[in-house]
Amino acid sequence: MRDEPDQDLDLELTSPLVPLFVITGGHALPPDHEYGHTTLVTAGEGASAAARTLSPEARQVMDLVSDGFLSVAEVAGHTHLPLGIVRILLAQMEGSGLIIVRKPVPRAERADRELLSAVLDGLKTRFGA
Amino acid sequence: MIRDALIWCLVAIAALAVAAAVVLFVRSRGLGEKKRRSEAALTQQMHAAESQLAYARAELQKHRDEYEGTIREAEQAAEESTKAVLKGAARFLQSLAAEQTTLLDDIQRKYGGHPVLADLLDVNHANAQMARKAQGIAVMCGAPLGRRNKPASVYDVVRSAQGQIRNFHRVEIMQQGGLALKASAVAPVALAVAELLDNAASFSQHDAPIEVTFQRVQSNLCIVIDDAGVSMSDEDRQRATALLSGDIVPQLSQLGNQPKFGFPVVGLIARQYGFKVDVTGVSRYGGVRAVVLLPEELWTMEETPPPVEEAPVANIRRVESRSQNTSRTMHGLPKRGARQAPIASVPDSPAARTAPRAPEETGRTSGRGLGAFQRGTLSGRNLDTPSFEGFEDE
Known part of the structure; x- marks a missing residue:
């Protein structure tokens, strides 16, 4: 029964070997307002010692953020992981004190594109662009 | 005289006795012969019966063996045909499960930033278990495993x-x-x-x-x-x-x-x-x-190639532009330059959200002007708001 491996066509598995839900360890997504696109993260103090037991993905994130602040979206881009997965990873890493998270400066609230365009137009007509 | 008569009598009696003995002897010999003959005949009959019996037994055994052989063959054939049917079905399931895994992975990446991701992960988990069962059945039926290259x-x-x-x-x-x-x-x-x-x-x-x-x-x-x-x-x-x-x-x-x-x-x-x-x-x-x-x-022992090879820049740009709505991370540096990457203070227009990579249509001059204005407001705000550079220096 072990012979004739293939008269019928071979099935090739193209999906990633490690499924994403294993990478996150089955943890839930953090609440929406945490770890927005522009939230900045960096490595915490003495994190490199603890990093040895991390999964390869978490270690990759640690490497990325070890010498400075990096936005969550950038972490996602560099690791090629979906944003939600990165957020789960970051939440876990923050929980174990590996990273420091800095919330983005909140958006200026009243800024409105039309209004600004109008102001700009006004300035242009006043001073000449 | 009397004596002679007695002697004759005795002789006659002896002669009679001898004759009787001879007759008896001859007779018993005849009987013995007859008995031996009939015994021989009986043994012969018995042997014949025995050999018939052995033949019948052998015949019975032969039929029994044939019967068992047929049963075994039938069982084997049934097993083989069951396997063949199940193998086809399992292979079908196997390839469907593999296809679904690939699909799910794409969907997970597509909706990577969406709350639906949590549910997609659960679905993928269930699918992975199904794929294992399908693979198990396929292996039991002699089908090859899906392979990785x-x-x-x-x-x-x-x-x-x-x-x-x-x-x-x-x-x-x-x-x-x-x-x-x-x-x-x-x-x-x-x-x-x-x-x-x-x-x-x-x-x-x-x-x-x-x-x-x-x-x-x-x-x-x-x-x-x-x-x-x-x-x-x-x-x-x-x-x-x-x-x-x-x-x-x-x-x-x-x-x-x-x-x-x-x-x-x-x-x-x-x-x-x-x-x-x-x-x-x-x-x-x-x-x-x-x-x-x-x-x-x-x-x-070799180190495996890292799962994600050095990303082509175009790829990073695509991913990030989708998730961040601007192209500012195209610089691709882990270290942030604050002035080059201002925090958006202007809500993105829906047009920019849907087509972030087509700035030409919106007018180059007004875009540049807006950028200048944005930088100006940002540097103004930096006076009272601590910039993240301050944190970086710590």
Whole structure:
């Protein structure tokens, strides 16, 4: 029964070997307002010692953020992981004190594109662009 | 005179007696002869009967053997045809499950930032378990496994196996070295380890840990799975050893209503791909220790190529522009330059959101002007708001 491996066509598995839900360890997504696109993260103090037991993905994130602040979206881009997965990873890493998270400066609230365009137009007509 | 007469009488009597004796003797001889003859005839008849009986017995045995042979052949044929049917169905399931896994992965990446991701992960988990069952049935029917064409670290192979069981979070993988499996061994070892993990999970308490460690023993690589369940009886152990060695291949019809094909599947693929599995050990928790022993043909010491190769810049740009709505991270530097990457103070217009990479249409001059204005407001605000550069310097 072990012979004739293939008269019928071979099935090739193209999906990633490690499924994403294993990478996150089955943890839930953090609440929406945490770890927005522009939230900045960096490595915490003495994190490199603890990093040895991390999964390869978490270690990759640690490497990325070890010498400075990096936005969550950038972490996602560099690791090629979906944003939600990165957020789960970051939440876990923050929980174990590996990273420091800095919330983005909140958006200026009243800024409105039309209004600004109008102001700009006004300035242009006043001073000449 | 009287004396003579007496003598004659005696002679006559003697003669009579002799005659009688002769007659008797002759007669008894005749009888003996007759008896011998009839005895001989009887023995002959008996022999004949015996040989007839033996013939009949032989005939009976022959028919019995033929009958049994026919039954066996019929059973074999039934088994083969059942296998053929099931094999076709299992292969179909197998390829559907593989297709679905790929699809789900794409969807997960597409909606990576969306709350629906949590549910997608659950669906993918269920699908991974289904794929394992489909693979198991296919193996039992003699179909080939799906194959992978890239080598992978043994850590990732075990994680792949981990994803194929229900309570995967109980699995703890203790070490990760630079040990890698060759491409041909990735799929079979993942399936075998998944079956062993499933076995470990179902024969121990639902929250007890399952530990996976790796050991190099001479030229072999061992994947050791320790559970904290109940240990097996000697009888179970013997049966498991026989199944895992691939010596006994239970027929499909013997698997019963709630088929357990974990060990038979492991035995089959172990034999097929040339590794060994042993479950006779006792784990450090008193449960079962399962060991997958991989000979040197199946693994290497080489560091596997990192799962994500150095990303082409265009790729990064695409991903980030989608997730961040601007192209500012196209600089691609881990270190942020604050002035080059201002925090958006202007809500993005819907047009920019849908087509972030077409700035030309919106008018180059007004865009540049807006940028200048934005930088101005930002530097103005920097006076009272601490910039993140301050944090960076700390």
